[in-house]
Amino acid sequence: MSWSKACRGTRISSYLENLHRTSQSPRTSLCSRYYTHGACKGNEHYLRSKRVFWGSSSSWSLNSHSATAKSMLASAHRQYSTHSPTETKSQKMLYYLTAVVFGMVGLTYAAVPLYRTFCQATGYGGTVQRKETVEEKIARHSESGTVTEREIVVQFNADVADGMQWKFTPTQREVRVKPGESALAFYTAENKSSAPITGVSTYNVTPMKAGVYFNKIQCFCFEEQRLLPGEQIDMPVFFYIDPEFETDPRMDGINNLILSYTFFKVSEENTTDTVNNSSSVPVQETK
Amino acid sequence: MSTGGAFGGNRGLRPIPPEKGIFPLDHLHQCDTEKKGYLDCLKSTGHKSEQCRHLSKTYLECRMAKNLMAKQDMSELGFSGVTELDSIVEKER
Numbered sequence: 001m002s003w004s005k006a007c008r009g010t011r012i013s014s015y016l017e018n019l020h021r022t023s024q025s026p027r028t029s030l031c032s033r034y035y036t037h038g039a040c041k042g043n044e045h046y047l048r049s050k051r052v053f054w055g056s057s058s059s060w061s062l063n064s065h066s067a068t069a070k071s072m073l074a075s076a077h078r079q080y081s082t083h084s085p086t087e088t089k090s091q092k093m094l095y096y097l098t099a100v101v102f103g104m105v106g107l108t109y110a111a112v113p114l115y116r117t118f119c120q121a122t123g124y125g126g127t128v129q130r131k132e133t134v135e136e137k138i139a140r141h142s143e144s145g146t147v148t149e150r151e152i153v154v155q156f157n158a159d160v161a162d163g164m165q166w167k168f169t170p171t172q173r174e175v176r177v178k179p180g181e182s183a184l185a186f187y188t189a190e191n192k193s194s195a196p197i198t199g200v201s202t203y204n205v206t207p208m209k210a211g212v213y214f215n216k217i218q219c220f221c222f223e224e225q226r227l228l229p230g231e232q233i234d235m236p237v238f239f240y241i242d243p244e245f246e247t248d249p250r251m252d253g254i255n256n257l258i259l260s261y262t263f264f265k266v267s268e269e270n271t272t273d274t275v276n277n278s279s280s281v282p283v284q285e286t287k
Numbered sequence: 288m289s290t291g292g293a294f295g296g297n298r299g300l301r302p303i304p305p306e307k308g309i310f311p312l313d314h315l316h317q318c319d320t321e322k323k324g325y326l327d328c329l330k331s332t333g334h335k336s337e338q339c340r341h342l343s344k345t346y347l348e349c350r351m352a353k354n355l356m357a358k359q360d361m362s363e364l365g366f367s368g369v370t371e372l373d374s375i376v377e378k379e380r
Contacts (some may be wrong), residue, residue: 172326
């Protein structure tokens, strides 16, 4: 190892000798001594810089001074040289952080459709995957001959929004049905005011987790229904409880379902308009 | 489900529109008799839907006849095994 270093040293030393011929300093001897120790790479720089800064003095004292000076210079040089790396480093950090901020904001916007597709794919949180229609389900179960034994009581509830002058009640209190049997139920609504009222209804099924198995084949919800003053009408609901309700362990203690409908007012026509336009007598139904 | 609560699970599942759509309202009360028959049957049998299925079938058939419901084969709606004979058998019980 020392041989290779020595070889290197000789090559560099010859080069340096040419270099120092002008300066004619005994440092070459010093340098050669440094070379043999294999620590002269740095000294090359030192010597060059020294030449620049101190001309061509060649005393030992200067050398000792130069030793400290060298170290000072080196440190100064080091400080100067490391300025730009920190600057670029901090700039890079800034770009990186801004990118992270924009990335986060973009993620929040993308989260909504992403979550929706995730829920649809996995059915997480009770999201219903509408893959087969009720008719297909019925056909499938009738073909496989699934026999259901559990009788479930479906109770009905009817509500009207505040300030709406409708009398809205379920025509029957309850229906006892087995899963897999399509059942029919009625609600009665009566417009007790003197003006036609249009309402729209929404429903929900309690308990919530059983709602997944409650399939409505046809009903009167989600569409505006207009009742003339004093008109009474029957609104049917045709529903079907999935036979898979029986096999689900989460539905073990559930034998009661409550189907609840709520009517909200959409609009109320002006009484002046109806007085001017209508010629028909309001239909009165007594049951 | 506690995790389902975050996505409005506590407020209930979002209502799903009915499969076959909306029943047009029977403003002219054309199928009232069938409806009455079904409701009376329910009352008499203690609200058991099973025993009154034939009457619900007749009600739906009436609706289809009066253009208040899309015409469809009754077996598709789950009435495959229900016939008038069944009603007689049920009544005998």
